Amino acid sequence: MCGIVGYVGDPAIQSGALDIGLDALARMEYRGYDSAGIAVVRPGELEVEKKAGKLANLLETIETDGRDRFAGATCIGHTRWATHGRPNDTNAHPHVSFDGKAAIVHNGIIENFAELRAEIEAAGIELASETDSEVAAHLVALAYNAGPTAGDFEASALSVLRRLEGAFTLLFTHVDEPGTIVAGRRSTPLIVGVGDNEMFLGSDVAGFIAHTRQAVELGQDNVVVITKDAYRVMDFDGTPAEGRPFTIDWDLEAAEKGGFDSFMMKEIYEQPAAVRDTLAGHFVDGRVILDEQRLSDDDLRQVEKVFVVACGSAYHSGLLAKYAIEHWVRLPVEIEVASEFRYRDPVLDRQTLVVAVSQSGETADTLEAVRHAKSQGARVLAVCNTNGSQIPRESDAVLYTHAGPEIGVASTKAFLAQVAANYIVGLALAQARGTKYPDEIESIVDQLEEIPAKIEKVLELKDQVHELAEELGPIPTMLFLGRHVGYPVALEGALKLKELAYIHAEGFPAGELKHGPIALIEEGLPVVVVVPSPQGREILHSKIVTNIQEIRARGARTIVIAEEGDEAVKPYANALLEIPASGTLLQPLLSTVPLQFLSAEIARQCGNTDIDKPRNLAKSVTVE
Ligand code: F6R
Numbered sequence: 001m002c003g004i005v006g007y008v009g010d011p012a013i014q015s016g017a018l019d020i021g022l023d024a025l026a027r028m029e030y031r032g033y034d035s036a037g038i039a040v041v042r043p044g045e046l047e048v049e050k051k052a053g054k055l056a057n058l059l060e061t062i063e064t065d066g067r068d069r070f071a072g073a074t075c076i077g078h079t080r081w082a083t084h085g086r087p088n089d090t091n092a093h094p095h096v097s098f099d100g101k102a103a104i105v106h107n108g109i110i111e112n113f114a115e116l117r118a119e120i121e122a123a124g125i126e127l128a129s130e131t132d133s134e135v136a137a138h139l140v141a142l143a144y145n146a147g148p149t150a151g152d153f154e155a156s157a158l159s160v161l162r163r164l165e166g167a168f169t170l171l172f173t174h175v176d177e178p179g180t181i182v183a184g185r186r187s188t189p190l191i192v193g194v195g196d197n198e199m200f201l202g203s204d205v206a207g208f209i210a211h212t213r214q215a216v217e218l219g220q221d222n223v224v225v226i227t228k229d230a231y232r233v234m235d236f237d238g239t240p241a242e243g244r245p246f247t248i249d250w251d252l253e254a255a256e257k258g259g260f261d262s263f264m265m266k267e268i269y270e271q272p273a274a275v276r277d278t279l280a281g282h283f284v285d286g287r288v289i290l291d292e293q294r295l296s297d298d299d300l301r302q303v304e305k306v307f308v309v310a311c312g313s314a315y316h317s318g319l320l321a322k323y324a325i326e327h328w329v330r331l332p333v334e335i336e337v338a339s340e341f342r343y344r345d346p347v348l349d350r351q352t353l354v355v356a357v358s359q360s361g362e363t364a365d366t367l368e369a370v371r372h373a374k375s376q377g378a379r380v381l382a383v384c385n386t387n388g389s390q391i392p393r394e395s396d397a398v399l400y401t402h403a404g405p406e407i408g409v410a411s412t413k414a415f416l417a418q419v420a421a422n423y424i425v426g427l428a429l430a431q432a433r434g435t436k437y438p439d440e441i442e443s444i445v446d447q448l449e450e451i452p453a454k455i456e457k458v459l460e461l462k463d464q465v466h467e468l469a470e471e472l473g474p475i476p477t478m479l480f481l482g483r484h485v486g487y488p489v490a491l492e493g494a495l496k497l498k499e500l501a502y503i504h505a506e507g508f509p510a511g512e513l514k515h516g517p518i519a520l521i522e523e524g525l526p527v528v529v530v531v532p533s534p535q536g537r538e539i540l541h542s543k544i545v546t547n548i549q550e551i552r553a554r555g556a557r558t559i560v561i562a563e564e565g566d567e568a569v570k571p572y573a574n575a576l577l578e579i580p581a582s583g584t585l586l587q588p589l590l591s592t593v594p595l596q597f598l599s600a601e602i603a604r605q606c607g608n609t610d611i612d613k614p615r616n617l618a619k620s621v622t623v624e
Contacts, residue, residue: 008199009198022058025058032619035080036077041103049065074173102144103137105171123142143159161184188622190203191203264612269459288424300353307335308354311339334346354379358391359620367391381399382395382397382399385414458593472605478504478526479521479556480527489591518550526559527559528560528595548569548573
């Protein structure tokens with residue numbers, strides 16, 4: 001939620017900051033695209049441009065004005081997902097201080113902004129925007145201009161950080177120190193990129209991976225001061241602290257479209273690798289192992305109840321975890337939308353294992369659920385795709401998904417990787433508690449390891465789905481039905497269609513339809529049905545075949561996803577998308593894929609040409 005970039009380079013290369021800053025913003029745009037802005041700093045001067053809408057609007061303005069205006073070796077930039085104040089030019093970042101000398105960019109929420117705003121107004125300063133962020137620009141200038149920190153930019157920035165409540169990453173610049181950026185973070189991300197004679201800041205490494213792989217992760221309530229050849233880490237009081245240096249293990253190509261017309265399409269095709277890489281290394285010498293296993297087998301044996309907390313697609317992966325863990329481990333599993341979890345006062349204790357699933361590791365709702373669970377004594381295991389992000393840092397143990405960077409806002413490969421990782425958690429619990437024999441676990445592992453090759457086969461359905469979307473033409477609504485693990489898949493299919501094509505869509509358990517929603521069925525209404533394997537629980541399969549007949553009888557146009565060779569469904573399918581056989585619990589790793597294609601294709605039919613950035617959304621949601 002909001003992307004932040006910062007750069008300090010060699011003053012001899014005067015055009016460097018603008019080019020690098022804009023390129024970084026392009027890579028950060030998935031985090032928010034309500035507006036974008038950049039401030040270039042040079043001795044005694046600040047050049048700021050900011051525009052509502054996507055980054056393209058900012059680029060156009062800069063090209064029209066001429067790039068020469070932006071000479072300078074230091075810049076800060078921002079892509080916004082609006083929280084306080086509408087997405088317009090004025091509310092866009094960077095915000096500039098009343099004296100025109102300091103500029104800031106901010107990600108997060110300053111909770112005590114009303115009080116700070118009143119104080120600034122009382123000093124006779126008129127605020128330009130409706131944002132919570134602008135206060136930081138005025139406060140740093142006030143602190144620099146007079147009082148105990150006068151003339152000391154670093155100390156002034158620190159004094160502002162100490163006064164803020166909430167979650168924030170803030171970058172400060174000042175015309176009196178054009179070769180320095182001071183940045184602080186609390187509960188939102190900030191990574192330093194260490195270059196050769198240049199230094200970078202980013203909400204994530206995508207902002208600077210084109211220039212360096214050497215990065216430093218900052219701890220909670222840490223500040224970093226960067227110049228072109230050094231970085232210093234400290235806390236908000238100025239006491240030296242340590243960052244955690246690491247080497248970025250994915251390359252630029254992973255953050256590029258690689259010949260696809262959208263990141264989402266590329267990421268759909270990366271799913272075999274995402275699942276393969278997520279499974280890799282977890283089954284060694286017949287044993288299941290978790291990544292940062294700070295939970296011992298003893299801990300896992302003491303678990304009496306599992307809660308899965310997550311949001312959106314990650315929540316759907318959690319629903320699947322419930323089916324798998326209850327079946328393999330015979331432990332009760334509750335799954336809760338993270339934003340509801342702590343407000344419901346769930347019953348948690350030391351014997352509760354909370355599994356927090358998050359691609360970004362930043363989602364505020366999930367993070368707060370983790371904090372609540374920990375405060376109640378529960379143990380927390382994070383399933384996360386982003387190394388070193390806040391949720392794994394605050395959890396007792398971590399299982400990383402290895403989907404690589406997911407740039408498309410709608411989750412695809414990260415979702416499948418989450419499903420795979422959740423199943424590893426289930427198997428680790430089954431192993432520690434002895435609810436499955438080693439050979440049974442091995443057999444499930446073998447089936448899981450066959451999944452990437454089967455996803456490759458499902459990817460061949462792309463053209464068929466394209467034709468299907470064309471035949472469907474404009475549709476006002478669409479329903480998705482499933483039973484058992486097909487139900488979370490139906491929910492995921494409906495979510496993808498809503499977010500990409502802006503079409504109303506609902507997912508239902510197929511058996512629930514007759515209790516009300518069947519009233520929605522009318523002539524020609526497209527209904528997707530996810531059919532369980534006929535080889536698995538026969539009862540599930542035959543029930544859903546009956547459900548298909550019920551909706552067909554009422555005029556529905558059925559789009560059926562079923563296993564190859566499932567003859568029973570054929571007479572009732574207006575369109576049939578066949579996937580390889582996989583066994584009941586693992587089928588979602590395959591049946592989700594055609595639904596991703598379907599939503600993308602229908603989105604294009606509906607005129608959404610930028611499926612990577614659906615309206616109103618952002619990739620990582622760092623506000624509650
Ligand atoms: C949907 C989607 C979102 C995310 C949700 C959680 O396509 O991407 O629903 O799944 O916002 O995000 P993470 O996993 O980062 O916590």
